[in-house]
Amino acid sequence: xxxxxxxxxxxxxxxxxxxxxxxxxxxxxxxxxxxxxxxxxxxxxxxxxxxxxxxxxxxxxxxxxxxxxxxxxxxxxxxxxxxxxxxxxxxxxxxxxxxxxxxxxxxxxxxxxxxxxxxxxxxxxxxxxxxxxxxxxxxxxxxxxxxxxxxxxxxxxxxxxxxxxxxxxxxxxxxxxxxxxxxxxxxxxxxxxxxxxxxxxxxxxxxxxxxxxxxxxxxxxxxxxxxxxxxxxxxxxxxxxxxxxxxxxxxxxxxxxxxxxxxxxxxxxxxxxxxxxxxxxxxxxxxxxxxxxxxxxxxxxxxxxxxxxxxxxxxxxxxxxxxxxxxxxxxxxxxxxxxxxxxxxxxxxxxxxxx
Numbered sequence: 001x002x003x004x005x006x007x008x009x010x011x012x013x014x015x016x017x018x019x020x021x022x023x024x025x026x027x028x029x030x031x032x033x034x035x036x037x038x039x040x041x042x043x044x045x046x047x048x049x050x051x052x053x054x055x056x057x058x059x060x061x062x063x064x065x066x067x068x069x070x071x072x073x074x075x076x077x078x079x080x081x082x083x084x085x086x087x088x089x090x091x092x093x094x095x096x097x098x099x100x101x102x103x104x105x106x107x108x109x110x111x112x113x114x115x116x117x118x119x120x121x122x123x124x125x126x127x128x129x130x131x132x133x134x135x136x137x138x139x140x141x142x143x144x145x146x147x148x149x150x151x152x153x154x155x156x157x158x159x160x161x162x163x164x165x166x167x168x169x170x171x172x173x174x175x176x177x178x179x180x181x182x183x184x185x186x187x188x189x190x191x192x193x194x195x196x197x198x199x200x201x202x203x204x205x206x207x208x209x210x211x212x213x214x215x216x217x218x219x220x221x222x223x224x225x226x227x228x229x230x231x232x233x234x235x236x237x238x239x240x241x242x243x244x245x246x247x248x249x250x251x252x253x254x255x256x257x258x259x260x261x262x263x264x265x266x267x268x269x270x271x272x273x274x275x276x277x278x279x280x281x282x283x284x285x286x287x288x289x290x291x292x293x294x295x296x297x298x299x300x301x302x303x304x305x306x307x308x309x310x311x312x313x314x315x316x317x318x319x320x321x322x323x324x325x326x327x328x329x330x331x332x333x334x335x336x337x338x339x340x341x342x343x344x345x346x347x348x349x350x351x352x353x354x355x
Contacts, residue, residue, distance in 0.1 A: 002028035006038035018046050055187045059320045066178035066330030070319065071187035075143050078150045078163070078171055086159045087203050087279065093167040098278050107274060107282050109300030115341060117207045118276060118302055121158075122339050122350035125209030128152040128160075129200040130355055132172060138192040138218045142174040145198065146185035153202055161201035161208050161279055168323060173199035173212075180267055180308050180316050180325040180333040192218035195228055197335050201279065208279045210304050211351035214334040223311070224332060227264065231309040231334035234258045234266075234287075238305050242297060242340060242347035248283050249293040255307045256289035267308035267333065269316050269325065274303045275339055288314070297342045302350070306337030 004012035005027050012030040019027050027042060029035040035042075055071045080086060089095040110118065131152040132145050150171040153160045160171035168184075175183035175197040176190070183197075190196060199212035214228050234255045241254060251272070259266050272285030283295050287307040312331035318324060327333050341348040 002026075004028060004030040004034060005042060006030070006034040009034075016042065018043075022046060053187055062320055064319075064330075065317055065326050065328060068177055068179065068188070068326075070184075070321070070324070071141075074169060074184070074186055075146075077169060078147070080159055080163070081154065084154065084157050084159055085203075085206070087161065087165075087208075089165055090159065090163070093164050095165065095279065098280060101278070101281060105282050105294045107295055107298070107301055108276060109298055110276060110302055110341075111300070114207070114276065115300070115302075117205055118209070118339070118341065119350055121202055121204040121207045122209035122211075123354075124156050124158050124204050125200055125202040125211055125339070126351050126353060127156065128158070128202055129198060129211055129213065129351075130353070132198050132200060133213065133215060136190060136196060136198065136215045136217060138190055138194075140190050142176070142183070142185040142188050142190070142196070145174055146170045146172050149198075149200060156202075156204070159203040161203045161210070162199075165279060173197070175199070175324075175333075175335070177332050178327045178330050180310070180327060181270055181335060182323040182325055184321055184323055190217045193220055193224070194218075195220060195224050195332060195334060199335075199337070203279075206277055208275050208277075209351060210275055210279075210306075210337065210339050212306065212335055212337040214336060226262065227309065227311055227332055228334045230259060230262050230264055231307060232336050234307040234309055235305055235336040235338065238287075238307065239338065239340065239347060239349060242305075242342060244297055244299055244342060244344065246297045247293075248285050248295050248297065249291050251305060252286045252288045252291045252293070255287045259307070259309050265310045265312065265314035267310060267314050267316060270306075270308060272303055272305045272337075274301070276302055299342055299344050301342040302339065304337055304339050306335060308333055308335045 009030040012028040194217040274281040310333040312329040315328040
């Protein structure tokens with residue numbers, strides 16, 4: 001027998017519709033008048049009213065290549081607790097240590113102690129990506145993915161490397177459909193059938209780790225799944241040639257062969273890169289064939305391979321935010337990335353999935 005929440009009358013049958021809608025415990029009232037009289041106190045059970053964010057396109061007159069549009073406003077910059085060590089660009093956006101060696105082709109050979117630190121930060125990076133990946137579902141905003149990634153970093157006393165790197169405003173890159181890379185998380189809600197790349201980089205104990213994956217959101221069409229699988233295969237086949245003495249320029253030959261075998265193209269603007277104390281450094285590793293990459297692999301080299309594979313043309317354009325790279329024809333692009341170590345006998349993928 002239900003008792004009226006307002007006056008205590010027994011055998012009350014009128015339910016609060018808001019409680020029903022929000023799956024809250026049933027609340028009963030004896031009449032509409034009693035319900036109205038006690039509304040002020042009862043509504044506290046419903047919790048805070050959700051904030052409705054009014055979204056807008058900051059560049060409505062820009063000629064977009066595809067269907068995706070930026071969904072502003074961006075959320076405020078997420079804070080990093082003071083006790084967490086941070087890279088040199090965290091304060092003003094300038095990577096001073098990288099600028100000192102810009103243009104250098106010298107590739108660092110890491111010591112055993114440095115390699116252990118790389119193993120640690122890359123394991124953390126993988127944990128963070130896996131946390132972000134679990135949040136990627138239809139209806140979830142890319143800003144929410146940024147929140148999940150940011151908090152996963154903080155929980156591990158790590159700094160999210162993208163945050164304020166050359167003034168990038170967020171803690172992760174989320175690149176949807178025709179976005180090749182460097183998509184800025186905003187109020188866009190992932191849709192069933194989207195493909196979305198999540199690019200995670202983490203700074204811990206003085207070293208960076210870097211990896212990314214393209215995720216199929218819900219039911220992705222056959223063409224989208226084929227593209228994603230090809231991009232993954234491009235990375236996997238390229239990793240197979242990594243060993244002492246292998247030439248960095250040969251990585252692009254392998255990737256181009258795998259991509260073109262299914263009619264896809266390889267983006268040329270962005271490359272793999274060295275990584276350790278510096279977020280980006282030598283070697284520079286193009287992913288396309290017949291490139292002029294400098295150097296041969298040696299034990300102790302640590303770098304990324306991160307091919308960007310497109311359905312149509314390889315050329316790219318940029319949105320007016322200065323970061324978001326999109327395909328010139330608006331067709332989809334997919335990417336996968338690992339950080340790896342050249343060993344005495346071959347390769348160790350430092351960001352390999354352990355789940």
